[in-house]
Amino acid sequence: MRRRFQRRVILWAGLWLACGAAFASGLQVAPVSLTIKAKESAEGLWLSNTGDNVVHAQVRAYHWTQEGGADALTASRGLVISPPMLQLAASERQLVRAIRLGAPPSGAGAVEDAYRVIIDELPVDSEGKKGLNFVLRYSVPVFVEPAGAPASAPQLQWALHREGDKTVLDVSNSGGTHAQVADLSYTDAGGHRTDVAKGLLGYVLPGAQMHWAVKAPAAALAGGGSWEAMINGTTAPQTISLADRAR
Numbered sequence: 001m002r003r004r005f006q007r008r009v010i011l012w013a014g015l016w017l018a019c020g021a022a023f024a025s026g027l028q029v030a031p032v033s034l035t036i037k038a039k040e041s042a043e044g045l046w047l048s049n050t051g052d053n054v055v056h057a058q059v060r061a062y063h064w065t066q067e068g069g070a071d072a073l074t075a076s077r078g079l080v081i082s083p084p085m086l087q088l089a090a091s092e093r094q095l096v097r098a099i100r101l102g103a104p105p106s107g108a109g110a111v112e113d114a115y116r117v118i119i120d121e122l123p124v125d126s127e128g129k130k131g132l133n134f135v136l137r138y139s140v141p142v143f144v145e146p147a148g149a150p151a152s153a154p155q156l157q158w159a160l161h162r163e164g165d166k167t168v169l170d171v172s173n174s175g176g177t178h179a180q181v182a183d184l185s186y187t188d189a190g191g192h193r194t195d196v197a198k199g200l201l202g203y204v205l206p207g208a209q210m211h212w213a214v215k216a217p218a219a220a221l222a223g224g225g226s227w228e229a230m231i232n233g234t235t236a237p238q239t240i241s242l243a244d245r246a247r
Helices: none
Strands: 005-011 027-030 034-036 042-049 055-067 070-075 079-082 085-088 093-100 113-122 132-144 156-163 166-173 179-187 193-204 209-214 226-231 234-238 240-246
Touching: 027 113, 027 132, 034 042, 034 093, 042 055, 042 085, 042 113, 055 079, 079 113, 085 093, 093 113, 166 179, 166 193, 193 209
Parallel strands: 005 132, 034 132, 156 240
Antiparallel strands: 027 042, 042 093, 055 070, 055 085, 055 113, 079 093, 113 132, 156 166, 166 209, 179 193, 179 226, 226 234
């Protein structure tokens, strides 16, 4: 009896910056992020099947927080998905709604809330097919705006330090909305540019701190140069302190 092998390919839909949809063989998801306005109760995702075979998918919502410098997903009580299970024939597409339960964040100093919608393609056991069976996972960020006055823009504080043989970047956000961080670079006094983190580095949620290991050695990032990063799609200079310590 031959063994069948399955492999799950995880596609974090939030990784695409200047793209309206995340593309893969068969299952497609658009858009790559959602924002639910305070006066709205739902937003929609389109799931499409561009392959030749039927696609089965499961869609779930999780509350998204950041703890200890890392992402954390927990069971959602504030966002539900309709429908949570679906089947798409070839060339078919379906609207999936992310529905907010209860009121949006409110009160003095209210900040944006965050969720992740996880879309899993379910494996189909097809008789007679050999080799690898690829299935997909998308993770779509969903942000819920607070009621009342708009939440403040992200306010980022940066620090770089050594942790063993790694260089670690700490980024905290004291603002009221998320920051999508990408394309971090350092240019030294001689004009030499180093790409510290090319492409999407990740998100920093309001009131949270994230830690990321970067490839560039700390020694190459000293000497009074300048920093630049793309924050929520806009490139701007940044101030990053170099902590003289090892963890």
